[in-house]
Amino acid sequence: DAGVIQSPRHEVTEMGQEVTLRCKPISGHDYLFWYRQTMMRGLELLIYFNNNVPIDDSGMPEDRFSAKMPNASFSTLKIQPSEPRDSAVYFCASSLTGVSSYEQYFGPGTRLTVT
């Protein structure tokens, strides 16, 4: 099993540019989560999907952020326009219903730097 796959692993962009982060969950998993990690705020949930449907986006910081899951094997997190305060590591995680633990498996993360 390849695990959760994220791309790119590193992204450096200038303020005002559009940034798209990508995630491929573990095959067969029906939940997908996006988290952000910063020194100041720690690990925060941004949004999560169940069977490709957004369930809770209350953690999305503002309208500049949007997330989609067009199919069971792909999700994107887009920031437009990007700002320096968006610099963080963005993690994608997936889990499977029916497994009692609902354990979440994390991808390697995308380190975003906005200059």
Added chain:
Amino acid sequence: ELKVEQNPLFLSMQEGKNYTIYCNYSTTSDRLYWYRQDPGKSLESLFVLLSNGAVKQEGRLMASLDTKARLSTLHITAAVHDLSATYFCAVDLYSGGGADGLTFGKGTHLIIQP
């Protein structure tokens, strides 16, 4: 709002010693997770605790859950340098049998010195 508090946030200890990391949370939940993160890496799942009184052990690490006290502990026995990492506890507010997003503590940065 669910709050998760860990203490200590920083711990420096010697190899061979025992210590405990504490995780308190503010709202009733029966699912508590422990993760490990090495510098510059992702989160690795250590334990999932699903019920009051649950205890799990893996090597020198043992985790327990007291849902009535809203407290989980991660105990380290005879620490070795390889256990140096940041440890996070996390809680979710699942309902109706579904999953939920995790609320994380700030993490405990553990350094184990020879």
